[in-house]
Amino acid sequence: QKEVEQDPGPLSVPEGAIVSLNCTYSNSAFQYFMWYRQYSRKGPELLMYTYSSGNKEDGRFTAQVDKSSKYISLFIRDSQPSDSATYLCAMITTSGTYKYIFGTGTRLKVLA
Amino acid sequence: EAQVTQNPRYLITVTGKKLTVTCSQNMNHEYMSWYRQDPGLGLRQIYYSMNVEVTDKGDVPEGYKVSRKEKRNFPLILESPSPNQTSLYFCASRSTGTEEQYFGPGTRLTVT
Numbered sequence: 001q002k003e004v005e006q007d008p009g010p011l012s013v014p015e016g017a018i019v020s021l022n023c024t025y026s027n028s029a030f031q032y033f034m035w036y037r038q039y040s041r042k043g044p045e046l047l048m049y050t051y052s053s054g055n056k057e058d059g060r061f062t063a064q065v066d067k068s069s070k071y072i073s074l075f076i077r078d079s080q081p082s083d084s085a086t087y088l089c090a091m092i093t094t095s096g097t098y099k100y101i102f103g104t105g106t107r108l109k110v111l112a
Numbered sequence: 113e114a115q116v117t118q119n120p121r122y123l124i125t126v127t128g129k130k131l132t133v134t135c136s137q138n139m140n141h142e143y144m145s146w147y148r149q150d151p152g153l154g155l156r157q158i159y160y161s162m163n164v165e166v167t168d169k170g171d172v173p174e175g176y177k178v179s180r181k182e183k184r185n186f187p188l189i190l191e192s193p194s195p196n197q198t199s200l201y202f203c204a205s206r207s208t209g210t211e212e213q214y215f216g217p218g219t220r221l222t223v224t
Contacts, residue, residue: 032211043202043215088155092211098162099170104154
């Protein structure tokens with residue numbers, strides 16, 4: 001079983017829709033949770049990160065972490081065609097090492 | 113401009129021919145890391161470095177070497193490349209105290 005599971009998609013939504021992207025994880029040692037966005041032929045860029053359970057909002061983006069269920073989500077409100085990209089969740093364990101574990105990514109296409 | 117640069121961007125080589133992919137950052141970041149990205153497997157960490165002369169293995173270190181003699185540079189060395197190392201490679205860096213990694217543009221390596 002992978003430490004981090006993420007639905008690969010692709011996910012197609014109409015412009016203006018609310019998008020929900022999710023990851024589950026199995027390692028209780030994960031302490032930091034991140035979402036990256038990757039456009040085609042580019043390196044990933046950090047969208048949001050958090051280290052506690054609960055919600056964190058930044059503009060149209062909301063990151064949600066539920067440590068008891070080992071589940072994280074990214075919500076995109078009023079989705080735009082420019083949001084079309086691959087979204088990767090990532091987690092870090094800091095107990096003894098500082099390794100990043102990424103999900104496989106979800107491809108999102110927002111249709112104009 | 114703050115950035116992470118990688119060279120070369122594209123490389124086709126043959127099995128067994130030693131190669132080095134360079135990575136350089138101009139942000140005075142302590143932490144640097146190498147990843148490979150493969151379809152269906154996502155981003156996997158190869159090696160990381162917390163600072164000069166401090167390196168540690170990520171999830172998939174076999175067949176790779178790294179060195180960190182200077183803060184700005186973190187080359188990835190493939191002593192004897194094999195076809196299963198054909199992949200898209202990313203270098204990343206971040207400052208201590210933040211989780212935001214800055215990724216380079218990627219190096220597409222093909223080993224025949």
